[in-house]
Amino acid sequence: MESKDEIEAQIARVATGDRDAFQRLYSSVSAKLFGVLLRVLNDRAEAEDALQNVFVKIWHKAGSYRANGLSPMTWLITIARNEAIDRLRRRRRQGEGMDEAALVADASPGPEETVMQKSDRSRLLACFEELEAARAEAVRRAYLQGETYAELAERFDVPLNTMRTWLRRSLLKLRECLSR
Amino acid sequence: MSDADQPDREEDMILAGEYALGLLSADEAAAFEARLSREPELRAHYAAWAEDFARLAEEAPPETPPTNVLAEIRTRLFRQERPPSLLARIGWPRIAVGLGAVAVLAAVVFVNSNVFDPGPVRPLDPGFVAQVEAEDGSLVVSAAYDTVSGALFVDRQTGAARPGRDLELWLLAGEDPPVSLGVLPDASRVELPVPDDLRERLQDGVLAISDEPEGGSPTGQPTGDVLAAGPITNT
Numbered sequence: 001m002e003s004k005d006e007i008e009a010q011i012a013r014v015a016t017g018d019r020d021a022f023q024r025l026y027s028s029v030s031a032k033l034f035g036v037l038l039r040v041l042n043d044r045a046e047a048e049d050a051l052q053n054v055f056v057k058i059w060h061k062a063g064s065y066r067a068n069g070l071s072p073m074t075w076l077i078t079i080a081r082n083e084a085i086d087r088l089r090r091r092r093r094q095g096e097g098m099d100e101a102a103l104v105a106d107a108s109p110g111p112e113e114t115v116m117q118k119s120d121r122s123r124l125l126a127c128f129e130e131l132e133a134a135r136a137e138a139v140r141r142a143y144l145q146g147e148t149y150a151e152l153a154e155r156f157d158v159p160l161n162t163m164r165t166w167l168r169r170s171l172l173k174l175r176e177c178l179s180r
Numbered sequence: 181m182s183d184a185d186q187p188d189r190e191e192d193m194i195l196a197g198e199y200a201l202g203l204l205s206a207d208e209a210a211a212f213e214a215r216l217s218r219e220p221e222l223r224a225h226y227a228a229w230a231e232d233f234a235r236l237a238e239e240a241p242p243e244t245p246p247t248n249v250l251a252e253i254r255t256r257l258f259r260q261e262r263p264p265s266l267l268a269r270i271g272w273p274r275i276a277v278g279l280g281a282v283a284v285l286a287a288v289v290f291v292n293s294n295v296f297d298p299g300p301v302r303p304l305d306p307g308f309v310a311q312v313e314a315e316d317g318s319l320v321v322s323a324a325y326d327t328v329s330g331a332l333f334v335d336r337q338t339g340a341a342r343p344g345r346d347l348e349l350w351l352l353a354g355e356d357p358p359v360s361l362g363v364l365p366d367a368s369r370v371e372l373p374v375p376d377d378l379r380e381r382l383q384d385g386v387l388a389i390s391d392e393p394e395g396g397s398p399t400g401q402p403t404g405d406v407l408a409a410g411p412i413t414n415t
């Protein structure tokens with residue numbers, strides 16, 4: 001994994017239409033993004049297809065990267081996550097039902113991770129630990145499976161408004177914990 | 181910052197989290213995005229959540245993708261070649277010729293030859309719209325569905341059929357075989373009647389345009405390359 005600054009510089013060059021930089025960026029981050037897509041989609045063929053779309057989007061959106069204030073890796077992961085969630089939601093609309101397999105909590109770090117990312121993540125996971133298990137699970141499902149309030153309410157067998165209240169309170173608690 | 185501002189800031193912080201998780205409705209998300217562009221504080225809230233939640237995604241171990249993926253991406257971005265199967269990529273399997281033949285629809289297209297008639301005009305308040313575009317921008321067709329008349333207004337803004345060939349418009353809904361909505365005429369604008377049984381299936385569908393023999397596909401299913409596609413969206 002390249003450093004944050006290197007990835008940022010590659011994105012900046014991609015924004016100018018530099019195809020070599022695009023290839024370097026692909027070499028730097030495709031394994032990470034493919035891992036994210038596999039985790040969310042739990043389907044190798046679809047993850048490969050999604051990865052194509054993700055890099056087509058990266059090519060077209062690189063120019064707007066600076067405007068959003070995200071770190072480069074977060075910007076890239078968010079594009080991948082959103083592509084995967086769109087696909088999951090389309091799959092569910094087509095009636096395949098919920099994808100259960102993809103959400104096993106797995107905190108094992110990837111081999112290429114930097115120390116910085118590890119500490120950020122352990123801080124986040126520690127704050128998730130402070131939530132009630134079901135509420136932490138709801139937040140994770142929203143992010144990693146794209147589940148809506150209605151789907152979460154059904155899964156946890158509570159009224160929609162209760163689900164909304166739970167989740168919003170969980171966000172408040174998470175932010176308080178993360179700001180400590 | 182007075183105490184009175186606190187609840188709003190807290191509400192914005194929570195709202196930004198809901199947005200980052202994708203929990204807002206389409207309307208709520210659009211309103212949030214409009215605010216994002218002009219409120220730095222809201223952008224900071226969103227960025228904080230995006231950073232935190234991205235760490236959740238990073239639980240996934242990295243995995244090197246197969247080598248052909250980069251080649252396919254480069255083809256899509258940098259070459260003028262048509263992608264092999266746009267239908268497959270957007271999630272609809274290409275149906276073998278014959279399977280979908282029951283879905284054959286007569287493609288009746290009226291070509292207006294009167295040059296003084298402006299021809300069909302875009303409905304003022306369409307129920308659904310779609311932008312049907314080729315990857316390389318060589319074919320761009322805008323479509324708008326008039327809920328009242330049940331007609332699909334189609335405006336071919338860029339590109340045309342190859343000589344001796346026709347462009348055919350398809351509706352892809354769910355996992356069903358594509359259904360023809362008609363052959364696009366030489367005139368750039370046309371209104372295509374949408375059969376009653378298809379109207380409610382426009383929502384969440386995809387429009388696609390394929391290259392077909394003159395007069396349209398002989399089989400009732402796309403036979404040529406799929407040149408352009410675009411999702412149908414609510415207005």
